[in-house]
Amino acid sequence: MADFIQLVLSGAAIGAIYALAALGFTLLWQASGTINFAQGEFVMVPAFAMLFFLNVAEAPLWLAFLLACGVSMLILGYGFKATVVDPLLKHGVIPLVIATLGLSIGIKSAVKAGYSAEGHPFPSIVPDGLLSLGTIRVSYADVGTLVVAGLIVVGLQMFLNRTLTGRAMQAVAQNTESAKVLGINVKRMVLYVFLINAMLAAVAALLVTPAYLAKFDMGDSIGLKAFYAAIIGGFNQTRGALLGGVLVGVLENLMGAYFSPAYKEGVALMLFLIVIIFKPEGLLGKAEERKV
Amino acid sequence: MSRRQLIALVVGLALYAALAPFLKNYGVYLMTLVLVYLMSAMGLNLVVGYAGQMSIGQAAFFGIGAYHVAILMKLGLPFFAVLPLAAGSCFIIGLMLGFPALRVQHHYLAFATLGFNVLIYLILRNEQSWTGGTFGLSGIPRPSLFGYELNNNLAFFYFAFVSTILLALLLAWLLRSPWGRAFAALRDNPIRAESLGVNITAYTLLAFAIGAACAGVGGAYYAVLVQYIEPSTFNVPASLMMLLAVIVGGSGRFFGPLLGTVVVLLLPEWLRFAQNWYLMVFGFAVVALMIWLPGGMLSLPDRFRKVQR
Numbered sequence: 227m228a229d230f231i232q233l234v235l236s237g238a239a240i241g242a243i244y245a246l247a248a249l250g251f252t253l254l255w256q257a258s259g260t261i262n263f264a265q266g267e268f269v270m271v272p273a274f275a276m277l278f279f280l281n282v283a284e285a286p287l288w289l290a291f292l293l294a295c296g297v298s299m300l301i302l303g304y305g306f307k308a309t310v311v312d313p314l315l316k317h318g319v320i321p322l323v324i325a326t327l328g329l330s331i332g333i334k335s336a337v338k339a340g341y342s343a344e345g346h347p348f349p350s351i352v353p354d355g356l357l358s359l360g361t362i363r364v365s366y367a368d369v370g371t372l373v374v375a376g377l378i379v380v381g382l383q384m385f386l387n388r389t390l391t392g393r394a395m396q397a398v399a400q401n402t403e404s405a406k407v408l409g410i411n412v413k414r415m416v417l418y419v420f421l422i423n424a425m426l427a428a429v430a431a432l433l434v435t436p437a438y439l440a441k442f443d444m445g446d447s448i449g450l451k452a453f454y455a456a457i458i459g460g461f462n463q464t465r466g467a468l469l470g471g472v473l474v475g476v477l478e479n480l481m482g483a484y485f486s487p488a489y490k491e492g493v494a495l496m497l498f499l500i501v502i503i504f505k506p507e508g509l510l511g512k513a514e515e516r517k518v
Numbered sequence: 519m520s521r522r523q524l525i526a527l528v529v530g531l532a533l534y535a536a537l538a539p540f541l542k543n544y545g546v547y548l549m550t551l552v553l554v555y556l557m558s559a560m561g562l563n564l565v566v567g568y569a570g571q572m573s574i575g576q577a578a579f580f581g582i583g584a585y586h587v588a589i590l591m592k593l594g595l596p597f598f599a600v601l602p603l604a605a606g607s608c609f610i611i612g613l614m615l616g617f618p619a620l621r622v623q624h625h626y627l628a629f630a631t632l633g634f635n636v637l638i639y640l641i642l643r644n645e646q647s648w649t650g651g652t653f654g655l656s657g658i659p660r661p662s663l664f665g666y667e668l669n670n671n672l673a674f675f676y677f678a679f680v681s682t683i684l685l686a687l688l689l690a691w692l693l694r695s696p697w698g699r700a701f702a703a704l705r706d707n708p709i710r711a712e713s714l715g716v717n718i719t720a721y722t723l724l725a726f727a728i729g730a731a732c733a734g735v736g737g738a739y740y741a742v743l744v745q746y747i748e749p750s751t752f753n754v755p756a757s758l759m760m761l762l763a764v765i766v767g768g769s770g771r772f773f774g775p776l777l778g779t780v781v782v783l784l785l786p787e788w789l790r791f792a793q794n795w796y797l798m799v800f801g802f803a804v805v806a807l808m809i810w811l812p813g814g815m816l817s818l819p820d821r822f823r824k825v826q827r
Contacts, residue, residue, distance in 0.1 A: 310805060310809070313809045314808060314809055314812075317808070317812045320566075320570070320572060321808040321812040322808070323572060323628070324761075324762070324765050324804065324808050325804065325805045325808035325809065327758060327761070327762065327804070328762070328800075328801045328802065328803070328804025328805045328807075328808065329801065329802070329805050330801070331758065331762075331797060331798075331800065331801035331804070332797075332798050332799075332800075332801025332802040332804075332805065333801070334797075334801075335794045335795070335797035335798035335800075335801060336798045336801075338794050339793075339794030339795045339797075339798055340798075446754075450632065450633070450636070453629050453632075454629065454633065457626070457629060488640065488643075488644040489640055489644070491636055491640060492633075492636065492637045492640055494633065495630075495633030495634065495636065495637055498629065498630070498633060499618055499619075499630065499633075502618050502619065502621070502626060502630070503618045503621075506621060506626075
């Protein structure tokens with residue numbers, strides 16, 4: 227039993243990271259109809275930015291993180307929206323999806339060719355060691371991940387539900403035209419969503435890189451799990467992304483421990499197929515009307 | 519197709535066939551490889567260009583075809599008995615995968631196929647007893663045609679060349695048949711097509727399954743071309759490249775995959791000294807292409823015509 231709880235907790239920790247990436251993914255979809263296939267690379271880039279500030283500028287970790295957040299929001303938030311999404315949205319979904327696929331290949335190869343194909347060690351925000359709660363042992367890293375991810379999610383929910391800007395952003399996501407009529411600056415709200423996505427990706431990078439190492443293809447798995455988490459939970463629900471992320475993380479861990487470590491990566495797909503057969507709008511999602 | 523285009527096509531094909539004898543072995547191999555990937559890309563074009571769906575799992579079907587041939591031919595079955603089996607399996611698996619994914623809107627097929635590709639890769643890597651795991655399968659025999667073994671690379675090139683043309687003709691016939699016209703209706707305006715009585719889901723599913731079967735055929739030829747297969751050839755990056763080949767060339771155009779396959783497969787060979795830099799440029803070039811020319815390279819002439827007017 228203690229084993230089981232330990233597996234669930236460590237699965238929830240990795241799931242929380244998926245959830246952060248999935249959350250950004252869902253927000254982008256709601257606000258602008260963007261499906262971002264480069265979401266994994268959006269986690270990889272801040273990891274390397276932090277590594278740069280740590281090693282070259284010799285900044286402490288917290289400063290490196292803040293700087294990487296800034297870089298991420300500027301390039302992957304504002305820059306991505308201005309140069310890729312804005313010119314492409316009018317062409318429909320497929321060209322944009324293809325462009326983000328190209329972006330993903332481009333960014334990955336740029337890091338591989340221009341910097342390194344190796345995995346680089348990355349400092350953790352919490353010290354090594356195990357926390358004992360009776361017979362259950364959890365690593366500090368997992369606890370730290372759960373706490374940080376939890377704080378970010380709660381903070382984001384408060385921002386979205388309690389502040390005027392947050393509520394305006396939700397209005398844009400629900401109905402862009404009505405929001406415009408009500409005098410909401412739609413363009414600015416959409417920009418905020420892109421900035422939040424970039425920030426979430428930077429946080430995910432901070433949490434995941436100590437375990438995964440900073441590597442050019444570290445985003446592949448995170449990006450894929452983020453899609454699945456978003457769809458399993460419900461593409462149009464922020465809470466859904468959280469549920470989906472944690473569910474995928476926990477089930478993967480259990481599958482790896484009890485059945486077959488070799489097929490751990492297939493769990494998310496199976497869960498996804500089951501969900502879209504029985505509840506295509508996702509576990510917490512609402513069915514969407516199709517527009518002609 | 520106008521008469522002029524038809525003549526250009528025949529001349530182009532004749533040039534391609536006539537070029538092969540003047541090349542060294544590796545050149546002939548590359549030209550055959552283009553054909554093999556082209557078979558798969560033509561199938562994908564049906565899915566992407568005509569049914570308007572994104573599939574990121576074409577390499578998985580390619581792999582299923584290749585492993586069918588490798589395993590069954592090593593057991594002694596002839597190529598022409600295995601080929602329909604490979605295509606049929608891919609068709610059925612395509613139906614089974616497409617059914618849940620196509621019941622829902624958005625681009626769920628993209629995610630389902632992406633995950634499917636990961637799953638197939640894991641199976642190929644882990645089920646060592648039949649697939650040889652990471653070591654792959656080697657010593658796959660070449661097929662024989664009318665009792666003549668196609669061990670000569672040039673002979674095999676012509677065999678693949680004729681097969682590709684046959685497959686292209688089959689697809690062209692399919693698209694021109696009254697039944698196939700529904701695919702074009704699907705591409706141009708799915709909602710209108712539905713209101714005219716075309717069952718969108720059924721046709722999209724069928725397009726996807728036929729596309730998968732084409733990949734199975736391509737994979738079967740791939741296995742007998744290289745005679746050694748291993749799982750990493752059939753992982754997600756290969757699917758992405760096939761998808762990008764179709765889009766870059768011009769999806770929904772019959773010759774789009776041809777141009778795209780050449781760009782995606784032959785250019786990196788010439789630029790081998792700068793492999794990763796090439797991929798980087800390619801990735802960003804795709805972004806630029808989508809922004810300025812979302813219809814792919816083959817839409818360039820149309821664009822010029824519009825500007826001149």
